[in-house]
Amino acid sequence: xxxxxxxxxxxxxxxxxxxxxxxxxxxxxxxxxxxxxxxxxxxxxxxxxxxxxxxxxxxxxxxxxxxxxxxxxxxxxxxxxxxxxxxxxxxxxxxxxxxxxxxxxxxxxxxxxxxxxxxxxxxxxxxxxxxxxxxxxxxxxxxxxxxxxxxxxxxxxxxxxxxxxxxxxxxxxxxxxxxxxxxxxxxxxxxxxxxxxxxxxxxxxxxxxxxxxxxxxxxxxxxxxxxxxxxxxxxxxxxxxxxxxxxxxxxxxxxxxxxxxxxxxxxxxxxxxxxxxxxxxxxxxxxxxxxxxxxxxxxxxxxxxxxxxxxxxxxxxxxxxxxxxxxxxxxxxxxxxxxxxxxxxxxxxxxxxxxxxxxxxx
Numbered sequence: 337x338x339x340x341x342x343x344x345x346x347x348x349x350x351x352x353x354x355x356x357x358x359x360x361x362x363x364x365x366x367x368x369x370x371x372x373x374x375x376x377x378x379x380x381x382x383x384x385x386x387x388x389x390x391x392x393x394x395x396x397x398x399x400x401x402x403x404x405x406x407x408x409x410x411x412x413x414x415x416x417x418x419x420x421x422x423x424x425x426x427x428x429x430x431x432x433x434x435x436x437x438x439x440x441x442x443x444x445x446x447x448x449x450x451x452x453x454x455x456x457x458x459x460x461x462x463x464x465x466x467x468x469x470x471x472x473x474x475x476x477x478x479x480x481x482x483x484x485x486x487x488x489x490x491x492x493x494x495x496x497x498x499x500x501x502x503x504x505x506x507x508x509x510x511x512x513x514x515x516x517x518x519x520x521x522x523x524x525x526x527x528x529x530x531x532x533x534x535x536x537x538x539x540x541x542x543x544x545x546x547x548x549x550x551x552x553x554x555x556x557x558x559x560x561x562x563x564x565x566x567x568x569x570x571x572x573x574x575x576x577x578x579x580x581x582x583x584x585x586x587x588x589x590x591x592x593x594x595x596x597x598x599x600x601x602x603x604x605x606x607x608x609x610x611x612x613x614x615x616x617x618x619x620x621x622x623x624x625x626x627x628x629x630x631x632x633x634x635x636x637x638x639x640x641x642x643x644x645x646x647x648x649x650x651x652x653x654x655x656x657x658x659x660x661x662x663x664x665x666x667x668x669x670x671x672x673x674x675x676x677x678x679x680x681x682x683x684x685x686x687x688x689x690x691x692x693x694x695x696x697x698x
Contacts, residue, residue, distance in 0.1 A: 386420040387550045387592045388522040390427070394504075398511040399435040404518060406432075421520070423552040423571075425458035425593045431467075436510065438470045439483065445470065450482055458593055463492040463500070469510070479509045494520060494594075523550035527590040527600040535605040537637070539579050539679030542604050547572040548590030551598075555591075560584030561606075580606045581681065610636040611685035613645070613673040620665050622691045629689050631671050632659035638675035638683075647671040665689055 394402040405418045419429040419441050431439040440446065446454045449466040456465045464486045472481015483506040485492055492502035492515045500515040526549040531542045548554045548571040558564040561584045566575060568588060577584075587601035613633040620627050634657040635643050645653040645660070648669045653660045656675070672686040 385422060386523065387423050387525075387552065388421040388520050388594075390419040390421070390518060391521050392518040394431075394513050394515050394518050396506065396510050396513045398509065399433055399506075402431050402433045402439065402513065404431045421458065423550075423592070425552070427456040427458075427463075427467075433469070436469045436471055436481075440468050440470050450484075456485060458494070461494050461594075462486060463494075463502075463504075463515075467504075469506075479507070482507065483510060483513065498522060522592075522594060522596065524596055525549065525551040525590040525592050525598040527551075527554075527588050527598040529556075529586060529588050529600045529602050531586065531602045531604045534602065535607065536580060537677055537679055537681070538581055538606050538608040538683065539677060539681030540606075541577045541579050544575040544577060544586050544602070545573070546575075546588050546600075548588070550592065551590040552592045553590070554588055556586065556588040558584055558586045560604075577604070579679070579681075580604060582606050582608065607637060608681070609638045609675050609677050609683035611638075611673050611675060611683055613671065613685050613687045615671065615687045615689045618687070619690045619692050622666060622694060627664045627666070628662050629665065630659055630661055631687070633657060633673045635673065635675045637677060639678055642676040643673065644675075645671060645673050662689075665691065667691060 390404045391408070392404060393408065394404070396402065406416045417430045417432060419427055419431055421427055426443065427441040428443070429441050431441070433439060441456045443455045445468055446456065446466050448454070453465050456463065456467050466485065467483045469481035469483065472479050483504050485504045487505060490503045490505055492500050492504060495501055498520045500518045500520070502515055504513040504515065506513055529544065529546040531544055533542055536542055544566065546556070546568060551571055554568050554571055556566050556568045558566040561578070561580050561582050563578055564580070564584050565578070566586050568575070571590070583603065583606045585601055585603045587599065589597055589599050591597040611633070613631065615629045615631055617629055620629055631645060631647070631652060633645055633653070638656060640656065643654060643656050644651060647662060649663050652662065652671065668691060669689045670686055671689065672684055674682055674684045676682050
């Protein structure tokens, strides 16, 4: 017996209801999954705490493109996100996949990784460690979301042109992830060093201030004053110098983990007492001829009544300028002018008077 039109209509309605309920349940579950992968807000690192940003796209045959920055063209995800490199080489932030959602690079997302160091990081020019698809935390099909950046049979290297080469492994769900379209946008190190003040009188100190931006390490030093010491161990700071006796330079080199560096230096001018002393003549004949000389001297940038001229027979003269005949000279003699500035710094200048050899006939 053929079914009636009414029965056929009722069957069609029933089938339509079943299909609707199936699709509604599928979409509801899919919406739930989408909600899960959107459940966290991306973390953008502060600009002064990164030395580079990973940009571009990675590709996995099973899930398609993975974007490392919301600035990539044709990205439909509405949130701002990026993956940054901290000065220590550790990565942070999020990448995005239209199929598996957020991929976390923050150490807080990676605390329970399967093995090794639970972070994503640079080491010797390679990406190492783990990242995680956040949706894997709520998966009920056995997928945990872990993606291994390096292993016994795969690695990701940073090439000389700041592009990556190699593969990560995302287990059966994600498979191999090709990084050959991913780049590193580096922030070059910047070194800055200053002195306050940058000119002093001998016997005074200054404050050296320095800062390394986009850097992982710093080394420094000084030259000029033989007693100067400057060895910075932090990326920014202040250093009070010793009381300087001569013009001295201070310098730093700031570097990052990629072997990029920048240098800067500052010179502190030190005003020292300006002393002059001379002998006329500088050579005498000893006992057989003229055996005295005239010592003349002058001094600037000194305190009055602090200058003395001394020689083999003790004090020869005083004052900021003058001249005086010596006693008979019987051997090589050194005459020294010494003066002080207002900081108690003592400066000296000397002249040597020599004997002309005398020939004796045998």
